[in-house]
Amino acid sequence: MQPLQNDRLIKALLREPVDVTPVWMMRQAGRYLPEYRKIRKQAGSFMSLCTNPELACEVTLQPVDRFPLDAAILFSDILTIPDAMGLGLYFADGEGPRFKNPVRTSADVKALGNPDPETELRYVMDAIRLIRKELDNRIPLIGFAGSPWTLATYMVEGSSTKTFSYVKRMLYNEPALLHQMLNTVSRSVTAYLNAQISAGAQVVMIFDTWGGVLTPDDYAEFSLRYMQKIVGGLAREQDGQKVPVILFTKGGCQWLEDMADTGADALGIDWSTDLAMARKRVGDRVALQGNLDPATLYADPDIIYGKVGKVLKQYGTGSGHVFNLGHGINPDVNPENVAAMINAVHQISERYHI
């Protein structure tokens, strides 16, 4: 095994000393990049981009080639698992994801199988193997999956939603049925992430995009509980290297202590919480990833520099911080502002790692 040329991300996630704070961005391979939009257009649909390992590899590497990022993240979608379960994922133009066959009844839930990652989802594993080869150990590759609750919201609703009417009706009226479904999905997510690790993912992240729409009790019962099961079922070491796990619940900053108790190595933090406060609350149990307001990237480079400095100062001295946005980068951001942010992180953070 050739060692990583840049292992800042792994070290920071494990709270080991680093020279400067590592930085990457959620959705860094995406629409704000003209070179992405070009490939996306050639591919035709979003899913034909995801399911083509060569193209997925190409767009994964685009931001890495352009900016001095400390990590690559697999270009894919959290809905690959429900698609492989036979729900029929498609993207209506400008309307977000949809499923032809939403899961609404007891029979629907019973019919859900557990797709085999190396057959039904082989395109993801092939993409990972290809990206690892192309990266050639320059920086680590992050794999990811959606949380069971987040996947369930899409699977039950059949589309994006503002009201969560179907899935919440199931949660309140038929909690046992929802638990059955979440158990099935959790098994699939665990197998999927372990397959990603075997294929070469050096870090994995669980995205709980919709945990924040739950009450505190329902979050514990229907979202966090299943993420904890997954964390407990993951291969945390591969080829003698530790594989850190990051947990991110958007809007979940009231529950950081409970998230830290899952055994994850790091927590994603959105921009509604001060990092100093978050660090105080979780102590030395986990590393923290975040949390610049994504809208900061609409500002001028000198303003961005100042705001990056503020986030770094809030976290303070020592390792255990991975710089990121508090949510995915917006599609209408100027790539030059991304460069300004990344340079600011590396430049300013030196003083916090002596």
Add this chain to the structure above:
Amino acid sequence: MQPLQNDRLIKALLREPVDVTPVWMMRQAGRYLPEYRKIRKQAGSFMSLCTNPELACEVTLQPVDRFPLDAAILFSDILTIPDAMGLGLYFADGEGPRFKNPVRTSADVKALGNPDPETELRYVMDAIRLIRKELDNRIPLIGFAGSPWTLATYMVEGSSTKTFSYVKRMLYNEPALLHQMLNTVSRSVTAYLNAQISAGAQVVMIFDTWGGVLTPDDYAEFSLRYMQKIVGGLAREQDGQKVPVILFTKGGCQWLEDMADTGADALGIDWSTDLAMARKRVGDRVALQGNLDPATLYADPDIIYGKVGKVLKQYGTGSGHVFNLGHGINPDVNPENVAAMINAVHQISERYHI
């Protein structure tokens, strides 16, 4: 002055003893009611309903006539003020509010006037006078306005937004310009709410729908600060009766202590926070309003009964609680489930007021 036949709401907001917990719902006059949809259709557009005092009065009273609610809330929209400032409010079908003339430049901000509530916004005051007459002191009437930050987001963006790109660019690049705008808007909101109180509003509520998209520091500087100014500028007494003020920042439950410091009488709480925890954090400084997950109303009546009981139990014994949803009622809710919720509140809460 004839006294109120049912003054539970006022008493609970002032943390005085009540027989049972008062209950009302955000957006209780709205699309989930067939009688509302009928009038809305007759009126043609949403704004022609808002600007017609007779129709606004009629839809305000619809839920009050149907359910044993403890308060009426003026049927109107938070965007009446920017509309009266000349921004040209209109509602594109299925797309939410839009402004013909968004506020983007220094010249735009300078041009903003302060509309006179009894001339440009007289239709609102006439509606309040008419509703008070029709209510005949059965239950109190709640008036309301949007927070300056929330109004500014719409005024700068010109429409609903997911990215807040224009207003956040202004916040980060030209904070002084945004402050100038927020000062102007705050003066208008204060005058508008005081006019509502003079016209007969017995409680006022400030809706900070978008405070939760700010970082903690930006929330303090660009949203809370202006709400505090408004609270300080309100007539807190009318005809010898106290006029309680309720503050509600959606997604702002991490900042409850700071909100309690504004001098407001009560805080609206969304469903992401346990009421027991919220009560512990704010102590006896303010009453709390909330916080049933609006999606609970998709469940069956017996489930609703149990969830109402849970919220009441979380708040616990004593006055200072106004039952409400954690956000506005969804349009696809069955009105029978609303009846179940209201009856459950009155029935179960008796034990907490001995």
